[in-house]
Amino acid sequence: MTSVSKFQPNYAQAFDLLATLVAVVRTDGVVVFANAALEDVMGVSRRTIEGSALAGYFSETQSFQNALQGAQTNAFATMRYDAHLRRPLQDPMPVHVIVAPTDVAGEVLVELLPLEQQTRQDREERLIDQAQANKELIRNLAHEIKNPLGGIRGAAQLLQMEVESKDLIEYTQVIIHEADRLQVLVDRLLAPHRRPHVVGDVNIHEVCERVRSLILAEFPKGLRMVRDYDTSIPEFRGDREQLIQAVLNIVHNAAQALAERVAEGDAEIVLRTRINRQVTFGKQRYRLALELHVIDNGPGIPEEIKDRLFFPLVSGRDGGSGLGLNLAQTFVQQHHGLIECDSVPGRTDFKILIPLP
Template identity: 75%
Template sequence: MTAIRSNPVTTPATLSVPPSAPTNAERYKAFDLLATLVAVVRSDGEALYANAALEDALGISRRVIVGAHFPDSFTQPENLRTILKGVGGNDFSALRYDAGLLRMSRDPLPVHVIVSLTEGTEIIVELLPLEQQARQDREERLAEQALANKELIRNLAHEIKNPLGGIRGAAQLLEMELASPDLNEYTQVIIHEADRLQSLVDRLLAPHRKAHVVGDVNIHEVCERVRSLILAEFPRGLEVVQDYDTSIPEFRGDREQLIQALINIAHNASQALSERIAQGDARLIFRTRVARQTTFGKQRYRLALELHVIDNGPGVPDSIKDRIFYPLVSGREGGSGLGLTLAQTFIQQHQGLIECDSQPGLTDFKVLIPLP
């Protein structure tokens, strides 16, 4: 009799299944969190992956992009073809240039292209809309200017403050020694001007003297406080509109500093509306929104407060548009030129930023502050 040997049965518990390799979509899914446009391609130009931002910009699904010849998405495809071959052949590891990105039913989008080689053979093509690049450059300049202004103001204020006390004291002593009371008018001018300069110096130093008092802030309470102050000063001819997103959460900040910053912006706007206030059609809008996945100050934030102060005034004069946040720059006769400088300082102490977009009939000051 021939014995039949049966093969042992392998149970599922003893099976050794090798882990499956992650797909491109899984490997590069982090790119979907970026606001910049990103594609992963091969040196021959075939697209392996496109993030959500690139889908939106092109106006087509990533299923259409993946597998297609990516350089054909540009107005001058031969430039990217040449660059991809050079990067793939290790002629260079990264390259930057400006190009036009073709879009469905829209004009080409001007972009700054950054091509870089990964550790493997795949090439990452990052596209920054030139408008976004210009904004980042502008924010960087604003931050550098604010830092330089801060040091200049502090040093200059201290240099001015020290002799002011001596000038005022000398004028008071001189006033007591004068034989004719009629001459007191001149010493009073000296004392009055010394006091005015002292007040100016105190305002310059105020943001750097007072401690940053942090607590829970409801931005709409801040807006309502400022709104009531503006309406008390301009009771007729000015309409102050509330356009609030009540879903905005509270955040940690210095309530008094934020009130002062918003007062400075709104007060400047109200004074610029003087002619329209006289006509009775002046309008000031407080608008709050949540900005998602936004980048400012060289950092990306999942959520940020976007607070707009909008007026229908004559706009910021072209001669000072690029300098309105500089100290002692004012577009109004008799203005100190400190309101917006101090507002920018207070907002920057909250890791935020103020931007201005102005044209006749519409001026929009936008405040950005990170939210938790």
């Protein structure tokens, strides 16, 4: 029984970097190579998988046997179908199976895409694409607003110097005040693109403690902030001030959403840190990633804005600017990370994911 693939070692190493589950199978169905992602999902070593019949890991084997036969006879370039992958001591996992011949005679490439993971990756890709589109839109829009805004303010100042009527002066002052207010908004929109990325060693718990102290200073009564830290998380390279601002924006939003519970004295925000292993996000697979959860017991995010939560100028609170979460997502993405949100009435969980070295 052969347990060594004809693939070059560096080619096999490339498969180990993939987020998807990959196996190289002989046309008789025996696995000659299993990548790290498949090993992790199956919960057994690749030595156990290699040398065994891959069909035995499917709840229904006939479709896989047909795919192997088709690959052997060159009946198709690629075959796709849905199946259930059996795993020791775990529930079967629904997967999308892709079977394709390789350049090596007698070997077939089998790629397994967990359907849940595929859905999650699609959602993450949409978030990343939306954030990039938003960033370009904001930058262009802010610049287009800024130039005429300065002209409007300057004209109002000149007009104010010429008029003598008190009523007309009040009107010019309104124009100047509103122009200044819009200038502040434009500056906030452009702030993430102007500020340089200052990289240094970051301890995520120092970031959390800084945010915690700022929030408790603003909400000294009625709000309980719970620490749930994994102290084994190592330091990583990043912009400490950007991360403080990102976490602060999320926690501050949560505290404001808890206004009713703060008044009743039972508002709670949990700061939870964990390490996630072999995690995939942003189309890449990482050996280790930081998970920082900000969990509150508030009313939840309104259903009508859930899909637009990280869009600029979208807010679920009266008087909100709608810039805080957009800015937080921008700062986290500058650390190659991502922010996700899961919200139901009584529990909202913002999860910050940042790759670790």
